Amino acid sequence: MTIVKNNELTPEQVRDSKVYRQWGLTESEYNLIVTELNRLPNFTETGIFSGMWSEHVSYKKSKPILRKFWSTNARVLQGPGEGAGILDIGDGQAVVFKAESHNHPSFVEPYEGAATGVGGILRDIFSMGAQPIAVLDSLRFGELDDAHTRHIVDGVIAGIAGYGNAIGIPTVGGEIGFDPVYSGNPLVNVMAVGLMDQAAMQVGQAKGIGNSIIYVGAKTGRDGINGASFASAEFSTEHASDRSAVQVGDPFLEKLVMDATLKAVNAHSDIIVGIQDMGAAGLLSSSSEMAAKAGMGITLDLNNVPQRETNMTPYELMLSESQERMLFVVKCGEEQAIIDLFQEADLDAVIIGEVTDNGRYILEFDHQVVADVPIDFLTHAPKQTLPMAEPKRLLSMSEVQYQPDVSNLKQTILSLLAQPTIASKAKLFRHFDSMVRSDTVIKPGGDASLVRVRGTKKALAMTTDVNARYLYLNPYVGAKMAVAEAARNIVATGALPIGITDGLNFGSPDNPEVYYELDQAVAGINAVAKQLDTPIISGNVSLYNETDGQAIYPTPMIGMVGLLENVRNATTIGFKNVGDKIYIIGETLDSFNGSEIQKMQTGSIDGQLFGFDDAAEMSSQRLVRTAISQQLLASAHDLSEGGLIVALLESSFLGQLSFNIKTALADKYLFSETQSRFIVSVPESQVVTFEQLAGQKATLLGQVTNTDEMMLTTATQQIILSRQETQKVYQESISWKLKA
Amino acid sequence: MKAAVISFPGSNCDFDMLYALQDFGVDAQIVSAKQTALTDFDAIFLPGGFSYGDYLRTGAIARFSPIMSAVTQAANAGKLIVGICNGFQILTEAGLLPGQLLVNATPGFICDEVALSIANHETAYTNAYEMSESIVVPIAHGEGNYFADDDTLARLEANNQIVFRYVNNPNGSVHDIAGIMNERGNIFGMMPHPERAIDEVTGNIDGQNFFKSILSSILTNV
Amino acid sequence: MYLAKIYVTYKPSILDPQGEVIKSALKRMDYIGVEQVSQGKYFEVKLTAKSIDAATAEVESFTDALLINQNTETYHFDLSLVADEVNA
Amino acid sequence: MYLAKIYVTYKPSILDPQGEVIKSALKRMDYIGVEQVSQGKYFEVKLTAKSIDAATAEVESFTDALLINQNTETYHFDLSLVADEVNA
């Protein structure tokens, strides 16, 4: 069995040229393959091992850490390991969600990179049998004064819009941050949320000897096969420049695939054995993982794979990352029903192989076997345990908190509002259709977004969050804060946080300091997740986010979903009625290291991160949720970047009302980023009840007013801000910078 | 009243429209664009979305769908034809309404809620609105920039065929046009989405009177 | 087989916002010689036909019917005879 | 003044969903001779330059920089000398 086709390297040439190293296999991994097969792997086999054993597919480096995630409670119907995680939301329904990163593709090709990121995460959701109901994003870019960064921002925003709007799933929320560490390595994480009847649950498994593997959706081209990693002249006459690593998305086609898949799940659940989307390492990983999970083997005839380009080799067919493709496993003899359903929607649906019981992964091409390897071995890359070391920067940090310069309070406030990380992102997210499907209750611009569950009183709250600066100063505590902040956003709508998906964006794990950050971040996420009872049910890992040896900040994006039992209790951040009393919940301390004001005034972040009080966090959240469920609050908003002053202003702008605030705090505390805080407004009629409920946790700040003047009296002075003028700075700063 | 909501490949507001009609008690159903008959229906809705991916031009390919001859027949028979967003784009491409929807004056997709003034209160689409009312309705489009030549515009104005105008024009439409009807008044198209503004829970009910208007006019015609 | 190259442009009276955006971007990028930009569409269509006249008629027919919107667009095209191969 | 006519097309291996959709529409409309359709962009740019060589260099420079996406698109262009009038 040493077939050599299309001028591919012979097994001996593969061995001697060590081409496998270019493809990412180490010497010892290659040797392991030789030992296990008891012969030299041929070209195609070497290629599929390199695909399956890449970090991106196998998680061989991150798995020892990922295993530590806490992912079980009574709600969990499906934890990590499938396309997406699933939680019980009662009434026989379930919510399905997951996040995915498309960092590198978005740097190379911002529009298509971001667009196909949306397409990919949606396939993860509907391949579970769930109807996608919302998309969120989490984005990091360099600073906007750099022209290339602006180009990337434009492309990424247009790409998310281009795909999400066309397929008709609302992009309801997200977050965007800017820091120089991301200029050579932007982060594009997307999260999708779906809804399903528990009865319709599908998993990606290939069970049952003789059952058919059906390929549906787009034809396969050379998309995503990295031309650079080929010694192209050796096996093809085409020029490398004609090959493209760029994946182009077709949201129109995916809409057809999505609708047909959901129709198939509804109509033919009795004959569908498994469904899996084709993501990283395309046909290869989807087919081999489905069989491995079921403990079966699989044989594919590659000549039957629908092809967009001519003369594709087995290697290319297996490794292609063409978009909008799915695999179905269907009971033997029942295939026609599925094929007809897809053809009715003008989609390709072709039987390309079958399930076997020999535990082998066998590929045939032109009537010859071009690969024959044990599936278990193929799908289980040798784990690597990597060394960790506490980053040196953490060992010598100042314990003293930064002291902001607030000599000109008004100017400081205006400058802070103009910081891209603080300023409104509305000029960007207005390109996203946030309302299609007509279920969006809270649109982007508040804390969490809220999507109703049609036909019930329920709604789902969702948010993405992480402040990576905090993690840079303390990966463990910073990760705790990320989960806490996500939960505060959920709680501010009135919902109960129920689960987490994550996107772990880090530098190279081969650097012991980065590996340590990853480990600490997971530990921090777990610590708060357990207290909140929000298991981590799905996620994504993106490593090697570095340019020129400079890693990004450790950036574990937290995607959180919450459940609101009665949508009529939904609460938003905007002030509602003149005369309502404004309270701050939680204590304000000297919390400036890692803050937005430190970044603004010193150009960098530095010093030991301020503390996080788990008990205070839980009690603040409990108070807000209770107050909302008793309908005591007119508005609720959590405090995050920029602190109290930013939260107050946002509640004013959204509510188109002003405030008159008196606080005993000194000026600098307006900018403190102490965790576990909210501002709420309470109608006069509820003040007594609220104060009784809150006790010491809430402090009266003042009241809502209807003039243009926002009045602020601190321990030392009084200032007045014009709402219109201030709002303009908040609203327009991003577009001013983008147009620069 | 029986209503059809046409589902083109790539339509994505078809169910929003269906649910909206059902909320108002209409006996509505989705009809695939592959169908060829619409004789059973009193009113036909072309929903928003990206029919055929908006490839080539918005609405350009959808207008050649099998269902479109039936839509034309129904239009000629005087039945109500309502196109929202992509539906409006399809109706103009098909020549059932004059003009064309071009790329927004500032290119790019916009999702927002915008104020509309009601330019003609005596239509099947606006009769339930108060005289002085200005309403706020969601928009979500990249090609909503209504264009027609001067003669056509003069005719639209003279015949009161302009039904809705933008208060602050978001997309460059000539004469601030947000929605128009044909001379006979039975074919109507608009870019904004009244079907997204009918439920208190989602924060806007300014679209309710749009549906009430259609219902009352159909009932009085029957 | 024939290859039709079809060039679609806006009619002169139509404002072309994309062209305007590109022009100002080029100016900002210091391409100061640029005076006017318009963006249109370019189609390559391969078709079989009995003769060049038949092909011409065919191209005119489908361009009028589908490829352009006669309200705002106009076009011209070139037609040539090419070898018979089509990429799948 | 020079007039550059720039024709932008996808690289051969890049997915062109528009072309496919247009082709099937033409087939449905009974233009059965149509074998392949691709849609690209067509730019007309008027620019002043010292010489045809300078104009050529300028066109190549801004097309690479802005008009095309080098990851997915390729182009060719014609350049000609035209009278000096620009439509506002």
Ligand SMILES: Nc1ncnc2c1ncn2[C@@H]1O[C@H](COP(=O)(O)OP(=O)(O)O)[C@@H](O)[C@H]1O
């Ligand atoms: N990229 C984006 N896409 C959609 N919505 C966004 C995006 N960035 C920010 N938003 C929205 O803006 C609001 C404020 O975001 P952010 O400042 O990150 O909130 P917080 O500090 O409460 O986490 C949220 O409603 C969020 O969903």
Ligand SMILES: [Mg+2]
């Ligand atoms: Mg918040």
